Amino acid sequence: MPSLPKPVRRPWQPAPQKREYVQHAARSPEYSTARWQKARLAQLARKPCCEECERQGRATAATVADHIKPVRLGGDFWAPTNHQSLCRPCHQSKSASERGQQA
Ligand SMILES: [Zn+2]
Known part of the structure; x- marks a missing residue:
């Protein structure tokens, strides 16, 4: 169906990202x-439920x-x-509790 005009793609502009992704991107280039x-x-995909909530008996x-x-702090970025x-x-409470830790 070629009748509808497609939105203009500007390859030099990155696609909009989800918020948590943007927050991550600000911390580390990886x-x-x-x-x-x-x-x-x-x-x-491997673990669709929050593992911390699971430990507390919740399904999130x-x-x-x-x-x-x-x-x-020395963790492997790419190791599954x-x-x-x-x-x-x-994630936010984990990040908050990690803040201030020294390597
Ligand atoms: Zn959770």
């Missing part, structure tokens, strides 16, 4: 790579692929064994 998007989606859809051991699925509230 978060803006296609490789991480793939790893993130793979993690969420995960939206964030988190590093169990933070990368800046260092990834876990979290919902946004769990």
